[in-house]
Amino acid sequence: MSGARYWRHQDQRYNMAGNECGVCGSRFFPGKTMCPNCHRRSVGKMKKFYFNGNGKIITYTIIHEGSLQYRNQVPYLLAIIELEEGDKVLGQIVDCEASDLAMGKKVEMVFRKLGEQGKSGTIQYGYKFILK
Ligand SMILES: [Zn+2]
Structure with missing residues (x-):
């Protein structure tokens, strides 16, 4: 492709995708794989968040x-x-x-x-x- x-073929909402830490609620754009506040505690707990x-x-x-x-x-x-x-x-x-x-x-x-x-x-x- x-x-x-x-x-x-992507809508704007998709493009504004960042994420939110499931531990402390911090939001990131662009998304991160790990929250800089929670470090390892946030691994696997980062959720998609649309800004x-x-x-x-x-x-x-x-x-x-x-x-x-x-x-x-x-x-x-x-x-x-x-x-x-x-x-x-x-x-x-x-x-x-x-x-x-x-x-x-x-x-x-x-x-x-x-x-x-x-x-x-x-x-x-x-x-x-x-x-x-
Ligand atoms: Zn966090």
């Missing part, structure tokens, strides 16, 4: 130098997002200007095409954030 087809994707900006920065992956997108906005349901993630904020951003602003996770890779033309998707 090609990468593109694989993604096309609603809502969060707020903790801090953000404007990147002017693109890595290979982002070179055609500079400058771009990178932020640490605190998810409403737990965990913090580093993500790109899209569809807005740097002047629109502020700490504490509400954002929503979206899935976007990241780029196409190599001759195979495999389309890669990943999560990004938009202002709510």
Whole structure:
């Protein structure tokens, strides 16, 4: 199955799958195999958890130098997002200007095409954030 087809047949909820520790209730995105708080006690007790994707900006920065992956997108906005349901993630904020951003602003996770890779033309998707 090609990468593109694989993604096309998945709904968004599936893509926002993380997990929750069955011992202490901590939630992780992306999911972890072991809870960093409970260590071995959490093995086999990590449950699937679907994040609603809502969060707020903790801090953000404007990147002017693109890595290979982002070179055609500079400058771009990178932020640490605190998810409403737990965990913090580093993500790109899209569809807005740097002047629109502020700490504490509400954002929503979206899935976007990241780029196409190599001759195979495999389309890669990943999560990004938009202002709510
Ligand atoms: Zn735990």
